[in-house]
Amino acid sequence: MPDATTGEEARGSHEPLAVELSGVTKRFGDVVAVDDITLEIGENRFYALLGPSGCGKTTTLRMIGGFEDPDAGSIRLHGEDVTGLKPYQRPVNTVFQSYALFPHLNVFENVAFGLRRKKVPSAEVTERVGEMLDLVQLVGMDKRKPGQLSGGQRQRVALARALINHPRVLLLDEPLGALDLKLRKEMQIELKRIQNEVGITFVHVTHDQEEAMTMADTIAVMNEGRIERLGGPTEIYEDPRSAFVAGFLGASNLMQGDRKGNAATLQDGTTIALPEAGAAGVDGDIQLGVRPEKMSLQAPEAAPPGANSILATVVDVSFIGVSTHYLLRTSWGADLVVVVQNLDDERHAAGSSVAATWLPQHTFVVS
Amino acid sequence: MTTDTATPPAATPPGAGQTAGAASSKSKRKRVPYLLLLPGGIWLIMFYVIPMIQLAGVSLQEGSFQTGYRFTWAWGNYSAAFTAFGGHFIRSILYAGTATLLALLIGYPLAYAIAFRGGRYRNLLLILVLMPFLTPFLLRTLAWKVILADSGWVVGVLQSIGIIAENGRLLATGWAGVAGITYNFLAFMTLPIYVSLEKIDPSLIEAAQDLYSNSRTAFRKVTLPLSRPGIVAGTLLTLIPASGDFVNAQLLGNPQQLMIGNVIDSRFLRIVDYPTAAALSFTLMVAILLIVIPYVRAVGTEDLVA
Amino acid sequence: MKRFLDFARHHLITVYMVGALAYLFVPVVVVMLFSFNDNRGRFNFTWRGFTLKHWANAFEVPNLFDSLVKSFQIAFLSALVATILGTLIALALVRYRFKGRSTTNFLLFLPMATPEVVLGSSLLALFLTLSIPTGFGTIVVAHILFNISYVVVTVKARLSGFDRHLEEAAMDLYANEWTTFVKVTLPMILPGVFAAFMLGFALSFDDFIITNFNSGGTVTFPLYIWGAARVGVPPQVNVFGTAIFVITVSIMLLTVTLQRRSDANVA
Numbered sequence: 001m002p003d004a005t006t007g008e009e010a011r012g013s014h015e016p017l018a019v020e021l022s023g024v025t026k027r028f029g030d031v032v033a034v035d036d037i038t039l040e041i042g043e044n045r046f047y048a049l050l051g052p053s054g055c056g057k058t059t060t061l062r063m064i065g066g067f068e069d070p071d072a073g074s075i076r077l078h079g080e081d082v083t084g085l086k087p088y089q090r091p092v093n094t095v096f097q098s099y100a101l102f103p104h105l106n107v108f109e110n111v112a113f114g115l116r117r118k119k120v121p122s123a124e125v126t127e128r129v130g131e132m133l134d135l136v137q138l139v140g141m142d143k144r145k146p147g148q149l150s151g152g153q154r155q156r157v158a159l160a161r162a163l164i165n166h167p168r169v170l171l172l173d174e175p176l177g178a179l180d181l182k183l184r185k186e187m188q189i190e191l192k193r194i195q196n197e198v199g200i201t202f203v204h205v206t207h208d209q210e211e212a213m214t215m216a217d218t219i220a221v222m223n224e225g226r227i228e229r230l231g232g233p234t235e236i237y238e239d240p241r242s243a244f245v246a247g248f249l250g251a252s253n254l255m256q257g258d259r260k261g262n263a264a265t266l267q268d269g270t271t272i273a274l275p276e277a278g279a280a281g282v283d284g285d286i287q288l289g290v291r292p293e294k295m296s297l298q299a300p301e302a303a304p305p306g307a308n309s310i311l312a313t314v315v316d317v318s319f320i321g322v323s324t325h326y327l328l329r330t331s332w333g334a335d336l337v338v339v340v341q342n343l344d345d346e347r348h349a350a351g352s353s354v355a356a357t358w359l360p361q362h363t364f365v366v367s
Numbered sequence: 368m369t370t371d372t373a374t375p376p377a378a379t380p381p382g383a384g385q386t387a388g389a390a391s392s393k394s395k396r397k398r399v400p401y402l403l404l405l406p407g408g409i410w411l412i413m414f415y416v417i418p419m420i421q422l423a424g425v426s427l428q429e430g431s432f433q434t435g436y437r438f439t440w441a442w443g444n445y446s447a448a449f450t451a452f453g454g455h456f457i458r459s460i461l462y463a464g465t466a467t468l469l470a471l472l473i474g475y476p477l478a479y480a481i482a483f484r485g486g487r488y489r490n491l492l493l494i495l496v497l498m499p500f501l502t503p504f505l506l507r508t509l510a511w512k513v514i515l516a517d518s519g520w521v522v523g524v525l526q527s528i529g530i531i532a533e534n535g536r537l538l539a540t541g542w543a544g545v546a547g548i549t550y551n552f553l554a555f556m557t558l559p560i561y562v563s564l565e566k567i568d569p570s571l572i573e574a575a576q577d578l579y580s581n582s583r584t585a586f587r588k589v590t591l592p593l594s595r596p597g598i599v600a601g602t603l604l605t606l607i608p609a610s611g612d613f614v615n616a617q618l619l620g621n622p623q624q625l626m627i628g629n630v631i632d633s634r635f636l637r638i639v640d641y642p643t644a645a646a647l648s649f650t651l652m653v654a655i656l657l658i659v660i661p662y663v664r665a666v667g668t669e670d671l672v673a
Numbered sequence: 674m675k676r677f678l679d680f681a682r683h684h685l686i687t688v689y690m691v692g693a694l695a696y697l698f699v700p701v702v703v704v705m706l707f708s709f710n711d712n713r714g715r716f717n718f719t720w721r722g723f724t725l726k727h728w729a730n731a732f733e734v735p736n737l738f739d740s741l742v743k744s745f746q747i748a749f750l751s752a753l754v755a756t757i758l759g760t761l762i763a764l765a766l767v768r769y770r771f772k773g774r775s776t777t778n779f780l781l782f783l784p785m786a787t788p789e790v791v792l793g794s795s796l797l798a799l800f801l802t803l804s805i806p807t808g809f810g811t812i813v814v815a816h817i818l819f820n821i822s823y824v825v826v827t828v829k830a831r832l833s834g835f836d837r838h839l840e841e842a843a844m845d846l847y848a849n850e851w852t853t854f855v856k857v858t859l860p861m862i863l864p865g866v867f868a869a870f871m872l873g874f875a876l877s878f879d880d881f882i883i884t885n886f887n888s889g890g891t892v893t894f895p896l897y898i899w900g901a902a903r904v905g906v907p908p909q910v911n912v913f914g915t916a917i918f919v920i921t922v923s924i925m926l927l928t929v930t931l932q933r934r935s936d937a938n939v940a
Contacts, residue, residue: 065841065845066844066845067841067844067845086844086849087841087844087845088844088845088846088847088848088849092845093845093846094841094842094845096838096841096842097838098836098838100836100838100839100841100842101842102839102842102843102857103861104860104861113843113846113848113856114846114847117846117847117848117852118847161842161846162845162846165846165847397771399765399769400765400768400769400771401765401771403761403762403764403765403769404761404762404765404777406757406758406761407758407759407761407762407821407825408762408777408780410758410817410818410821411780411781411784411818411821412780414796414799414814414815414817414818415780415783415784415787415792415795415818416780417799418795418796418798418799419795421795421798421799421802422791422794422795422798424798424802425798425801425802473693473696476686476689476693477689477690477693479686480686480687480689480690480693481690484686484687484690490929491929492690492694494925494926494929495694495697496694496697498697498698498701498918498922498925499697499698499700499701501875501917501918501921501922501925502700502701502704502914502915502917502918503879503894503895503898503914503917504879504881504895505881505895505898505899505902506700506704506898506910506911506914507700507701507704508700509704509898509902509906510699510700510701510703510704510707511700512718513703513707513718513719514699514700514703516718516719518719550696550697550700553697603786604785607785607786607787607788608788608789610788611788611789611790611791611882612788612789612790612882613790613882614881614882614899618902627790628788628790628882631790631791631794632790632882632885632886635794635797635886636885636886641798641801644794645794645798648790648791648794648795649791651788651790651791652787652788652791655786655787655788655791656786659786663782663786
């Protein structure tokens with residue numbers, strides 16, 4: 001639906017952005033919660049702000065929603081500067097972490113709340129609430145009070161209450177945090193379906209990397225009020241670029257090395273080939289990394305030619321079912337984790353010497 | 368796409384006037400709490416703070432009702448008042464203190480019983496505790512006059528088992544006054560204690576027992592310390608009104624052993640000796656604050672007012 | 674042996690509870706009983722047999738019903754004003770961080786920490802100095818003053834348990850500050866505000882000491898009883914005392930039942 005946004009297109013020459021933050025900073029007392037963030041979120045995206053608690057992701061979301069005013073910088077929604085506008089003056093809606101359903105109103109009136117404020121005729125309200133309850137699969141629940149609903153149902157009401165207003169952007173603050181694991185998995189798929197169906201930009205705050213990777217098409221990893229890494233889930237997983245992102249998104253083995261051109265030398269003299277792409281960088285001390293599942297184990301003499309290889313001793317073996325996790329120790333005392341799928345290969349016993357090998361293109365360099 | 372139904376934000380020319388708008392909304396937000404406080408705050412200042420200053424002023428006046436009073440820094444009012452009514456002061460503190468202690472001894476187990484043994488009847492029991500206070504205060508006090516009357520069965524029973532002498536009485540004794548105060552303020556003691564006991568997570572007591580405390584030690588080391596805010600609030604809510612009360616002393620107590628409240632009442636309203644009455648009243652206020660403030664310091668007003 | 678002790682202790686506390694409640698109710702029963710007493714002479718202290726005559730001519734004692742009406746008017750007015758003023762203060766204290774917060778808290782604590790004789794006499798000192806005649810108006814002023822702090826405490830308790838996100842959600846759904854207050858904040862705190870009003874009403878209705886200082890010629894129900902206590906309280910006072918008790922208890926039980934029913938619906 002590229003033609004819906006006519007007003008903004010007249011102003012900007014290029015494709016309109018759903019959300020633009022430029023140089024946004026927010027302080028609480030001495031604490032800088034959000035530190036000079038600039039961010040562009042395109043139309044019809046499922047965008048995730050991912051990070052540990054206290055990284056500033058929720059504050060960023062609250063500034064887009066209008067619940068906090070930035071100390072510096074500006075916020076635009078579809079090209080329009082909304083900095084300083086009240087929440088009720090912004091074409092965005094929020095799904096709150098605790099849902100914030102009005103306990104004194106039933107499901108119908110909760111969902112209809114925004115329409116009533118905009119003085120939508122009552123017949124249309126009834127119709128649109130009905131459609132919305134249908135979309136979130138809560139038909140027949142309209143007379144219940146929030147206290148009579150399960151966690152998952154409340155979540156759906158909160159979603160319906162926000163979506164019914166056709167916001168230009170939907171903000172979700174840890175929307176699945178209060179649900180149990182099984183329900184969370186279901187709702188992840190559900191949310192993605194709804195986003196596809198309504199075609200609205202979703203900005204989703206979460207601390208759960210798996211949740212972000214499952215749902216979002218773009219992820220901004222935040223740390224200490226800044227954006228550490230921005231990109232698609234695959235892109236930022238395969239090339240995290242910083243030690244923080246490498247550690248926060250899945251597990252990784254990080255090693256010190258001395259870089260010379262397209263190769264690096266480890267402490268025991270092993271030479272590691274670096275990937276062709278992204279090889280630009282200065283020579284000298286670097287940190288390189290490789291994901292545990294990218295490695296495989298062989299007998300020391302069986303290392304395939306052309307692969308990177310490190311000699312190590314098996315310290316511990318845990319059988320997980322779908323895979324086996326090995327804890328290795330290198331000759332210089334560093335720990336490595338290797339995850340091997342259980343494909344009927346021989347297992348390596350604790351104490352045995354092995355070669356951990358991987359393809360050069362699976363190596364990444366972090367700052 | 369249905370974005371056309373969304374209300375467009377109030378059009379502001381991009382970049383222009385944004386910071387000014389944000390700044391004015393911020394200062395507006397700062398004013399809001401003061402506006403909310405204003406009417407009530409004015410009331411408190413006009414009818415609490417200023418009257419207290421006025422009271423202090425009157426206590427330092429000289430003169431008589433017939434000739435009028437003049438402010439003369441008459442500190443002598445205080446020493447004269449204390450010489451004449453020091454006994455009443457000490458008796459008031461003693462009576463109020465005894466009544467508070469008795470109310471604590473009666474009220475704590477009651478609150479404990481409701482909180483931990485009340486089960487699903489807790490709310491009902493709480494209502495039962497409050498219910499008697501729906502009859503007017505003076506009528507309840509007068510009812511005790513009936514119950515403790517010389518010809519009543521309470522006196523009769525106590526005489527026959529020898530707790531009081533053959534011609535002994537209960538009414539018009541200091542003890543009857545103390546008993547009246549204890550009864551009348553029991554709810555103020557029981558409720559705050561109940562509230563703090565009710566908040567205690569029973570698993571804390573189980574944890575104490577798991578960690579080798581018997582029930583008595585668990586009570587001493589866990590329940591009692593956790594209910595301290597309730598005890599503090601309850602004793603204050605009993606002690607403060609009790610110290611100034613003159614109804615119980617007048618209706619039930621010994622007419623020769625009145626409390627300071629009786630003196631203030633009669634000096635102000637019948638003898639019209641305003642400076643002495645004001646001096647006594649102000650001294651009572653200061654005495655109460657001297658007792659209460661260190662007590663409150665330990666807990667914080669926020670906790671008491673919250 | 675241990676089991677026996679546990680059993681005894683368990684029941685001891687129940688017995689204690691029943692005893693304590695009985696102690697609390699004895700004077701109430703006496704008040705009720707003596708509204709039916711066929712008393713001789715002016716005093717109503719000894720039981721002389723059952724009669725309904727005081728109930729039948731409850732309104733025939735001069736000035737008694739007038740004093741009840743006065744008390745009712747004063748209680749309603751002062752509770753209403755105090756509830757408004759106190760609720761505003763509570764909103765400020767819970768919702769905003771501002772300079773002077775702890776001073777405000779202290780100022781609210783002071784009237785509660787002041788014995789009633791002092792509160793009453795200080796107000797009288799003010800009215801005397803300003804030559805304001807005491808009466809209905811000064812009683813209302815005094816009652817509003819001592820009610821404010823209790824209102825703040827009651828409403829604050831309700832407000833602190835209130836999820837701030839609810840107001841943000843309303844603002845997010847196009848409600849401006851005023852609509853948010855009317856549609857969300859007020860309905861949510863209304864039970865607390867109502868409880869504060871009832872508490873204020875009860876405290877004002879039953880107040881004797883402060884009223885005594887500031888009443889002038891106005892006679893409230895407690896002042897009537899006090900005056901009558903010297904010369905003999907007519908049993909009709911007990912009739913009204915009993916009626917007040919029965920009516921308020923009925924309202925209380927009704928509220929609790931209704932609340933329980935709506936809670937059951939929610940749960």
